[in-house]
Amino acid sequence: MKILHTSDWHVGKVLKGQSRAEEHKAVLAGVIEIARAEQPDLVIVAGDLYDTAAPTPEATRLVTRALTALRRTGADVVAIGGNHDNGPALDALRPWAEAAGITLRGSVRENPDEHVIDGTTAGGERWRLAALPFLSQRYAVRAVEMYELTAAETNQTYADHLGRVLGRLTEGFTESGRVHLVTAHLTVTGAAAGGGERDAHTVLGYAVPATVFPGTAHYVALGHLHRAQRVDGPCPVRYSGSPLAVDFGEQENVPSVTVVEVTADTAARIREVPVTAAATLRTVRGTLAQLAEVEQPDAWLRVFVREQPRAGLREEVQELLPRALEIRIDPELVPAPGSGTAVAQRSGRSPRELFADYLDSRGHADDGVRELFDEIFEEVDR
Incomplete structure (x- = not known):
């Protein structure tokens, strides 16, 4: 049979x-x-x-x-x-x-x-x-x-x-x-x-x-x-x-x-x-310049970006690779837990200060993100 x-x-x-x-x-x-x-x-x-x-x-x-x-x-x-x-x-x-x-x-x-x-x-x-x-x-x-x-x-x-x-x-x-x-x-x-x-x-x-x-x-x-x-x-x-x-x-x-x-x-x-009917899944990694050279077959993409975090980075990648479903900073660029400065004490510190410490611990140096946080915080704190 x-x-x-x-x-x-x-x-x-x-x-x-x-x-x-x-x-x-x-x-x-x-x-x-x-x-x-x-x-x-x-x-x-x-x-x-x-x-x-x-x-x-x-x-x-x-x-x-x-x-x-x-x-x-x-x-x-x-x-x-x-x-x-x-x-x-x-x-x-x-x-x-x-x-x-x-x-x-x-x-x-x-x-x-x-x-x-x-x-x-x-x-x-x-x-x-x-x-x-x-x-x-x-x-x-x-x-x-x-x-x-x-x-x-x-x-x-x-x-x-x-x-x-x-x-x-x-x-x-x-x-x-x-x-x-x-x-x-x-x-x-x-x-x-x-x-x-x-x-x-x-x-x-x-x-x-x-x-x-x-x-x-x-x-x-x-x-x-x-x-x-x-x-x-x-x-x-x-x-x-x-x-x-x-x-x-x-x-x-x-x-x-x-x-x-x-x-x-x-x-x-x-x-x-x-069975070959479904779209393939593919992981790509690189800088924005390298990602711009990626061939875009009929595949869903997971993208590891080799750039420092900044406001608008996801949108830039999405414009380059419209079939990207997951976009993340390359884990190799993200500091391992405990590898940076000691975790700050929360008591007596403002949300702005705590958020700034978090960005520093993650290697995130974009002032635009801090300013955006300030705007959102002011909006919800009224």
Whole structure:
């Protein structure tokens, strides 16, 4: 059977105030075109369909249309909730999804059998998929208890609980003649972050070892980390990565989807298919003169300016580089904390004096900024 694995769409993403809506339309159209060309039997969307738990109607419309279009290619479609998604809200769409022939699992349900999905390809190959949406730490113990596993000890870790849940979902992965699959939205120890993930859900307390996946699985389709990568484990484990770079920390990533060909008796053959529809993200640095020479391709820019801070500098850079979304003084020019004069005592000193001390500590010598502060302070102090 053939599988198309994608994740971390983050529809509704706004980058430094810039909407990515048109890029997302183009990116998802590209994913759909890949599905039409590859003709997979199964499409897995491994979480973070949205960038926020309260998506706009436009974002909801785009995601539901994309899932519908993927289903119309003839593939079975399974999508799970990620840490950015509102799991119960996704579950509320399940009647629509079922009517459209799409399997949607937004959050962990009380009946574990709901997370074990069986199917048969048009060619008669049988498959079983254990689908685990993102599970937060505070619900991990409850999920273990719901599945009537051994009572959770208070000192057990998130990884212990997740391993128990996955063990329950994959306990039927011993039957021969069937392709066994897992999809989950989580962090695996040792995998590389893409650069734009939500830090609170990628720290060590949320990381699990790859040994939580059974050696009897033919392929594990993961979401959450935005860099496409293979993870060492007892079976083929992979992140598809995001099909577009969602933040400047991801500018080195290659947006793609993963195509997997596997049978019950042969190892998975895995390849990446690039998705190139979104604008690239690029970081440039230099003086104003150097920035004036920067070529301006169809990319969103992060600019590190190698000039001393002064009033109007941002506007000058913006005029040179209209696609600059983030403009900052180059960190190499900013004094490190504690490297300058000692922090002034605040007691008995005016706001003007304190602000002047701050500018001095940051190497900001523009008198125009001080004068502007004085004008604003006088205005609000009346």
